[in-house]
Amino acid sequence: MDFSAPFLTKYWPHLLIALIGYLSLKFLAQRLSGKERRRRFSYDPARQLDLDDDHEEDQEVAGGPLGLEETTEHIPYRPKRYTEKEMLQRSVEFYRLMDQRRTVRFFSDDPVPLGVVQTLIKTAGTSPSGAHTQPWTYVVVQDFSLKHQIREIVEAEEEINYRKRMSATWVKDLEKFRTTWEKPYLDIAPYLIMVFKQTYGIGPNGERLNHYYSEISISISVGILLAAIQNAGLVTVTSTPLNAGPALRTLLGRPVNEKLLLLLPIGYPAHNATVPDLQRRELKDIMVLM
Amino acid sequence: MDFSAPFLTKYWPHLLIALIGYLSLKFLAQRLSGKERRRRFSYDPARQLDLDDDHEEDQEVAGGPLGLEETTEHIPYRPKRYTEKEMLQRSVEFYRLMDQRRTVRFFSDDPVPLGVVQTLIKTAGTSPSGAHTQPWTYVVVQDFSLKHQIREIVEAEEEINYRKRMSATWVKDLEKFRTTWEKPYLDIAPYLIMVFKQTYGIGPNGERLNHYYSEISISISVGILLAAIQNAGLVTVTSTPLNAGPALRTLLGRPVNEKLLLLLPIGYPAHNATVPDLQRRELKDIMVLM
Numbered sequence: 001m002d003f004s005a006p007f008l009t010k011y012w013p014h015l016l017i018a019l020i021g022y023l024s025l026k027f028l029a030q031r032l033s034g035k036e037r038r039r040r041f042s043y044d045p046a047r048q049l050d051l052d053d054d055h056e057e058d059q060e061v062a063g064g065p066l067g068l069e070e071t072t073e074h075i076p077y078r079p080k081r082y083t084e085k086e087m088l089q090r091s092v093e094f095y096r097l098m099d100q101r102r103t104v105r106f107f108s109d110d111p112v113p114l115g116v117v118q119t120l121i122k123t124a125g126t127s128p129s130g131a132h133t134q135p136w137t138y139v140v141v142q143d144f145s146l147k148h149q150i151r152e153i154v155e156a157e158e159e160i161n162y163r164k165r166m167s168a169t170w171v172k173d174l175e176k177f178r179t180t181w182e183k184p185y186l187d188i189a190p191y192l193i194m195v196f197k198q199t200y201g202i203g204p205n206g207e208r209l210n211h212y213y214s215e216i217s218i219s220i221s222v223g224i225l226l227a228a229i230q231n232a233g234l235v236t237v238t239s240t241p242l243n244a245g246p247a248l249r250t251l252l253g254r255p256v257n258e259k260l261l262l263l264l265p266i267g268y269p270a271h272n273a274t275v276p277d278l279q280r281r282e283l284k285d286i287m288v289l290m
Numbered sequence: 291m292d293f294s295a296p297f298l299t300k301y302w303p304h305l306l307i308a309l310i311g312y313l314s315l316k317f318l319a320q321r322l323s324g325k326e327r328r329r330r331f332s333y334d335p336a337r338q339l340d341l342d343d344d345h346e347e348d349q350e351v352a353g354g355p356l357g358l359e360e361t362t363e364h365i366p367y368r369p370k371r372y373t374e375k376e377m378l379q380r381s382v383e384f385y386r387l388m389d390q391r392r393t394v395r396f397f398s399d400d401p402v403p404l405g406v407v408q409t410l411i412k413t414a415g416t417s418p419s420g421a422h423t424q425p426w427t428y429v430v431v432q433d434f435s436l437k438h439q440i441r442e443i444v445e446a447e448e449e450i451n452y453r454k455r456m457s458a459t460w461v462k463d464l465e466k467f468r469t470t471w472e473k474p475y476l477d478i479a480p481y482l483i484m485v486f487k488q489t490y491g492i493g494p495n496g497e498r499l500n501h502y503y504s505e506i507s508i509s510i511s512v513g514i515l516l517a518a519i520q521n522a523g524l525v526t527v528t529s530t531p532l533n534a535g536p537a538l539r540t541l542l543g544r545p546v547n548e549k550l551l552l553l554l555p556i557g558y559p560a561h562n563a564t565v566p567d568l569q570r571r572e573l574k575d576i577m578v579l580m
Contacts, residue, residue, distance in 0.1 A: 016302060019309045073567040077392055077559055082523040084403055091409040094521045098416040098514060102367055113374055114579075119381040121577045125570055126388040127513065128528045134571050139578045146580055213530060216509045216551070220528070223417065223513015224388060231384045233372040238418045238510070240503060252580065261506070269367055277363040280415055281424050287411045288429045289404075290436055290542065 098227060099280075104235040106273035107189040107265060114142070116232055117191055117266065123228040127221035130213035135198035136221050139252050142191050149251060150194075151186035154263070157243040158183070185237070189265035193236075194248065195222060196258040208257075218261060229266060235273075236264045388517060389570075394525040396563035397479040397555060404432070406522055407481055407556065413518040417511035420503035425488035426511050429542050432481050439541060440484075441476035444553070447533040448473070475527070479555035483526075484538065485512060486548040498547075508551060519556060525563075526554045 082090065121138045129135060141147055158181030186192060197218045201209035222238070229236050241248060245260040254260075372380065411428045419425060431437055448471030476482060487508045491499035501507075512528070519526050531538060535550040544550075 013302075016306055016309070019306070019313070023309070074564040075567045077394060077396075077563045077565045079390055079525070079559060080523060081558060084406075087522050087524075088403060088406055088409070091406050091413070091518065091522045094518055095409050095413040095416070098413050098518070100369055101416055101418075103418050104367060106367075113378060116374075116377055116381050118573060118577065119378070119385050122573050123381070123385040123388050125573070125576045126385070126391055128391075128393050128516070130530075132568055134576065136576060137578065138576055139580060141580050143580055215505060216530075219506045219509030220513040220516065223510040223515075224517050225513075226418070226510065227514050227517040228381065228384050228388070232377050232381045233370060234377075235369070240420075240506075252578075268371065269369060273367045274364040275367045277365045278422055283408060283412050283415070286415045286424065286426060286428055287408065288427065288542075290429060290431045290433055 098230060101226065101230040102235070102275045103237045104269045104273050104275060105185055105237050106270040107185045107235070108268040108270045109188045109190065110268050112190045112234065112267055116234075117193075120225060120228045120232065120266075121193075124221045124225035127217070127224050129217035129221070130211065133198070133201060133211050133214065133217070135201070135211045135214040136218045137196040137198065137254065137258055139194040139196060139254070140191055141194060141252075144187075146251075147189075147192055148187055150192060150248060150263075151183055153247045153251065154186060154241055154244045155181050155183055157241075161242070185265050188270075189267040191266045193225075193264040193266055194252060194260060195262040195264065196249070196254055197261045198257055199259050200257050202257060215261070222262060222264075225264075229264075233268075234266055235269045236266050239263045239265075388520060391516065391520040392525070392565040393527045394559045394563050394565060395475055395527050396560040397475045397525070398558040398560045399478045399480065400558050402480045402524065402557055406524075407483075410515060410518045410522065410556075411483075414511045414515035417507070417514050419507035419511070420501065423488070423491060423499075423501050423504065423507070425491070425501045425504040426508045427486040427488065427544065427548055429484040429486060429544065430481055431484060431542075434477075436541075437479075437482055438477055440482060440538060440553075441473060443537045443541065444476060444531055444534045445471050445473055447531075451532070475555050479557040481556045483515075483554040483556055484542060484550060485552040485554065486539070486544055487551045488547055489549050490547050492547060505551070512552060512554075515554075519554075523558075524556055525559045526556050529553045529555075 117140055121140065124136070124138065125134065127134075127136075141150065162181045195218065197214055198211060199214060200211050203209050226236065226238070239262065241260055241263045248260050248263075249258065407430055411430065414426070414428065415424065417424075417426075431440065452471045485508065487504055488501060489504060490501050493499050516526065516528070529552065531550055531553045538550050538553075539548065
């Protein structure tokens with residue numbers, strides 16, 4: 001904003017036109033992207049998130065539903081019904097099992113059967129999702145060299161975080177927690193589960209399909225995966241690969257509609273594993289009864 | 291953009307000043323909000339999402355860690371280790387249990403013991419979360435009148451969706467699926483679990499604390515809750531209360547830092563419950579092994 005007065009006096013019509021042009025283009029771009037969004041909206045009556053809520057606020061919807069005929073069949077649902085006593089007991093046992101779960105950063109390199117990992121991923125795949133889009137791809141990396149490349153990419157970004165993005169005091173204070181940018185567990189854990197979110201879908205004719213609530217959906221799926229991992233007696237750390245997502249996506253050859261959401265190493269805990277002595281909020285602090 | 295030429299000729303300095311002022315203010319506002327975001331950053335070494343990744347991209351970080359002393363203690367972690375055979379068997383059994391889960395919209399009004407619901411919420415509370423912030427509040431509504439008010443709020447918004455936001459063809463096609471704006475299950479289910487995300491925390495001196503990855507964290511927690519609900523033999527529908535969030539937040543008296551993310555009715559399925567005949571993606575379509 002360092003315009004001198006003579007410059008302004010001389011060139012005001014050009015400046016004014018430039019400014020008006022900028023604002024007009026911006027306005028037009030917003031209008032067009034709004035139209036585009038409406039046009040792309042597609043509808044699946046069989047979605048599992050509550051049907052009627054699965055579009056964006058104040059979004060206008062044109063056109064009819066797609067592929068209704070194939071997905072309209074309804075079938076009876078008759079799950080096993082437990083007695084109250086059984087239900088309470090099952091609930092308490094499951095709570096105790098889940099309550100033993102901790103985020104662990106110290107892994108054993110003991111091998112884990114691939115069949116177990118496949119079953120865990122299948123379990124994650126039972127999750128509900130917006131419009132039943134199932135917007136998840138779980139890339140399981142067992143190859144040693146690939147795991148090491150992943151470690152190098154993640155550590156390179158982390159080193160920048162530590163050296164440039166954090167204060168010296170902070171870094172020093174952190175030393176005793178062994179939470180430097182070094183992540184040996186990325187080499188040691190027998191598998192790395194790379195959780196990719198499909199930010200949009202691709203239709204039969206290559207058209208882009210909106211995915212609604214894909215981040216909530218895939219995170220719910222990861223919650224079910226964490227329960228399955230804990231149930232199997234394995235451990236993980238739910239890490240978010242800050243800044244390293246695009247490089248990792250390229251390394252693993254994933255398409256552009258997929259975005260790395262989480263990186264979960266999986267294996268047995270090391271024999272000398274430790275965890276910070278954290279406490280969970282009590283029931284009265286997380287539940288309100290009305 | 292319907293300015294006539296004489297108007298422009300006469301008032302161009304005022305227009306120019308207004309435009310430059312607008313752009314300057316916008317620029318300043320962006321700068322300030324960026325600064326504000328950096329300044330508000332706080333750090334907890336005990337977070338459960340992977341420590342080093344838990345801040346935003348390229349975010350500058352000033353100041354040291356908070357409250358280190360209270361949270362630095364590390365304790366050994368020695369969970370039960372299953373044999374390979376046990377682990378595989380447990381995995382398969384858990385998968386089969388989860389695979390029977392379906393989103394159900396037809397509820398029985400049979401009562402469910404409150405103790406079960408409390409245990410389910412405790413189980414959700416075992417979830418990991420960014421910086422161990424545990425950014426969730428589960429409001430459990432059992433009061434009939436309050437459930438009915440919730441139904442009225444949700445249906446009022448849904449009716450607008452059906453009458454104004456969707457085409458006539460679409461609405462007609464939907465009739466056979468009974469997915470109108472009417473949601474009788476909100477009255478019938480013995481409990482409604484209202485999942486509130488804490489978008490930011492409030493510190494001991496009333497200061498606002500950033501919550502990182504709170505939506506991922508609470509959604510993971512909901513995934514564990516869904517696993518617990520299924521394990522107990524109960525059903526739910528993971529609904530997103532489109533447009534009705536603010537009214538429901540007010541009705542339930544939740545603070546401004548909480549946002550309604552999901553509404554989960556919970557109970558037994560009705561004896562004549564049906565579900566759409568959906569298929570899940572196969573393992574080969576959701577898992578890539580490298």
